[in-house]
Amino acid sequence: MSPLLVVEGVRKSFGARRLLDIAEIELAAGESYVLTGENGSGKSTFLRVLAGLERAEVNACRFDGRPVELHNYPVWLRREVVYVHQHPYLFRGSIADNIAFGLRARGMGRAERRKLVREAIAWAGMGDLLDVPAHRLSGGEKQLVALARARVLHPRLFLLDEPTANLDAEARLQVIALIRNLCDANSTVLLACHDREIIELPHMHRLHVENGAIAARAVLPAFR
């Protein structure tokens, strides 16, 4: 399988503290990866570095074989990579407005936008909520909108930060179903998470952050 993303030599420090010191990470196209590690181990920071939202020292990075500089994120790469925050920010307006935002930014026409937004809302199972202002949604519902807003852009790489953390039981199951669907599709998914059900999804590759490094893990000791 050809790699979609290769990053070599990632180092990130906060003051005197070296948080990340990663030799190499390779994500194969179309595969799904779960990133585990203790709280504060650097999972969110690593996702944010890959999304170009946080600076780090990086020796080399290639996306689909093309060299890229993460601290100087190319516009074309912004279209290929979408990051979803653990507590997604939705702006005032409707759910549809929020989902359409990225499409509008790309200059997509109104008719096409409406069609894709409608599909995304159906995908996320949010048809009943359309009249609720986005800023009034619960945490779980916001996460559904955020996933729909990411998926509607059809990125090649999804970076998802703890998408099921702090959700009630029902919202969590809905989010897991969507993630499962994303992972089954052709896109590549890297998600930070502690959620055992997600970690144990079929075909999920496991990566573990410990002492700043990332290693592949066959089976997490805690789950043996």
Ligand SMILES: Nc1ncnc2c1ncn2[C@@H]1O[C@H](COP(=O)(O)OP(=O)(O)O)[C@@H](O)[C@H]1O
């Ligand atoms: N801007 C910052 N300045 C100083 N320390 C930070 C900053 N951002 C994150 N950290 C620290 O880096 C560590 C890793 O954070 P994070 O990447 O959020 O870990 P995780 O997502 O694995 O819980 C934490 O101890 C956090 O306090």
Ligand SMILES: [Mg+2]
């Ligand atoms: Mg985190």
